[in-house]
Amino acid sequence: MLARDDQNPPRRTPLYALHISLGGKMVPFAGYEMPVQYPAGVLKEHLHTRASAGLFDVSHMGQIALRPKSGRIEDAAKALERLVPQDIVAIPQGRQRYAQFTNSDGGILDDLMVANFGDHLFLVVNAACKAEDEAHLRAHLSDDCIIDSLGDRALIALQGPKAEAVLAKLCPETPSLKFMDAGPRKVDGLDCFVSRSGYTGEDGFEISVPAADAERLAKTLLADSDVLPIGLGARDSLRLEAGLCLYGHDIDTATTPVEAALEWSVQKSRRTGGARAGGFPGADKILGHFDRGAARRRVGLKAEGRAPVREGAALFADTTASEPIGKVTSGGFGPSLNAPVAMGYVPAALSALGTIVYAEVRGQRLPLAIAAMPFVKNTYKR
Amino acid sequence: MTTTLYTSDHEWLAIDDDVATVGITDYAQSQLGDVVFVELPKVGRALKKAEAAAVVESVKAASDVYAPVTGEVLEVNQAVVDEPALVNSNAADKAWFFKIKIADKSELGGLMDEAAYKAHTA
Numbered sequence: 001m002l003a004r005d006d007q008n009p010p011r012r013t014p015l016y017a018l019h020i021s022l023g024g025k026m027v028p029f030a031g032y033e034m035p036v037q038y039p040a041g042v043l044k045e046h047l048h049t050r051a052s053a054g055l056f057d058v059s060h061m062g063q064i065a066l067r068p069k070s071g072r073i074e075d076a077a078k079a080l081e082r083l084v085p086q087d088i089v090a091i092p093q094g095r096q097r098y099a100q101f102t103n104s105d106g107g108i109l110d111d112l113m114v115a116n117f118g119d120h121l122f123l124v125v126n127a128a129c130k131a132e133d134e135a136h137l138r139a140h141l142s143d144d145c146i147i148d149s150l151g152d153r154a155l156i157a158l159q160g161p162k163a164e165a166v167l168a169k170l171c172p173e174t175p176s177l178k179f180m181d182a183g184p185r186k187v188d189g190l191d192c193f194v195s196r197s198g199y200t201g202e203d204g205f206e207i208s209v210p211a212a213d214a215e216r217l218a219k220t221l222l223a224d225s226d227v228l229p230i231g232l233g234a235r236d237s238l239r240l241e242a243g244l245c246l247y248g249h250d251i252d253t254a255t256t257p258v259e260a261a262l263e264w265s266v267q268k269s270r271r272t273g274g275a276r277a278g279g280f281p282g283a284d285k286i287l288g289h290f291d292r293g294a295a296r297r298r299v300g301l302k303a304e305g306r307a308p309v310r311e312g313a314a315l316f317a318d319t320t321a322s323e324p325i326g327k328v329t330s331g332g333f334g335p336s337l338n339a340p341v342a343m344g345y346v347p348a349a350l351s352a353l354g355t356i357v358y359a360e361v362r363g364q365r366l367p368l369a370i371a372a373m374p375f376v377k378n379t380y381k382r
Numbered sequence: 383m384t385t386t387l388y389t390s391d392h393e394w395l396a397i398d399d400d401v402a403t404v405g406i407t408d409y410a411q412s413q414l415g416d417v418v419f420v421e422l423p424k425v426g427r428a429l430k431k432a433e434a435a436a437v438v439e440s441v442k443a444a445s446d447v448y449a450p451v452t453g454e455v456l457e458v459n460q461a462v463v464d465e466p467a468l469v470n471s472n473a474a475d476k477a478w479f480f481k482i483k484i485a486d487k488s489e490l491g492g493l494m495d496e497a498a499y500k501a502h503t504a
Contacts, residue, residue, distance in 0.1 A: 036442075037415060041415055041416050042415055042416055042440070042441040042442065043416035043418075043441060044416075046441075233415070233441060233442055234441075236442075237441055306418075306419050307419055307421065307439070308418070308419055308439050308444070310443075310444060332441060332442065333418040333419065333439070333441050335418075335441065340419075362421075362437065
């Protein structure tokens, strides 16, 4: 088939040719052709990231600069606070924070990272949502901000206990960065944005690099014997073990941040009684959930047996109930635990740790215990 | 004398008289990736041809293994339950899933020999 016949041919990141040369198995993902795994396989890639360092191409994600028309960063921060329940004003220069765009019903339109780069805010958003996110920003913030889509940049994540030592060879400031520090840095002489963050539960970095230099930087990192390329398969099992939400699965337009157990991401200043309480889409519903609790809650789920419980599996209160109480939103095998792990939604009354619920898998009801997350302890350098 | 035949769903059957030993092909395991869980049928279960008989799960997804012929399950291979990675390392031999008593040998007529299977996966 010729791609030119397709309405929307899959897009390629600046690292596409490198993925092919490394033997990446390419699959369609969020409109892109992305490597799901390399010849090492998902299991080895996952364990390598936990033991050493893994390199991920996350260039499909959206990178957006919000530049205040007034020239004052606090004006961009105040403007963005109209769209997210997070305290953006309080993000110091050189720091990054996790946030969510909400809708008028309190649901989540997307989750994102927001960094204060001094004269502008730098946002990283999900690939599948980036066009809508940009339109949303333009529709609501254009009076205050220039919304600059940074389509000419690639994004590389380097994750794992050896990531610091590997990156320090190319960027001497690396060891001085703490978890969620973010800002412009030279990496191997290139003009990059570096944040000490990621989505694997491991210590690590995300490096935004000009697209034209991305392959050179990726090859330099991969030349280190501690680094292996890691595909989307292991990225998913790593983030699941870390108890992190995957947009469109664990969170979506029908879940509020409180239902999603993301209360920690909403600072007191934006909650009832706070200095800048409310003022974001769906504030009534979300603050109501903070004040009175939500009826359901995202929880971790651990099986006793070895059968993985997958996304979509219905959850029941007991082995004979006919009506499900919730469902699994992410689930699979956790290679670091050598056991199945899942997360999903249950009624708040059944969300206490240790409560047993049952997942229906191939006609059987398998017991699952509500379990603390992360499933694998994170190793962030705070 | 053992004959090995293949299904279009990537099971192999080693046929010895009226008993078939069933596994998945090396091609199938390479497509699945790392196998982390295997669920086998109970001994004595009566299987119909094309019925889901076993489940093999990789890190990412679950796949059914279908009964290639109608018959009764005579024996299952606990080794693949205890060590699912055997499916990746030894799909065509040690990692057999179950043995089935073939009820109707005429069902073998629709299966492929090695050359036909190679062409099927080429």
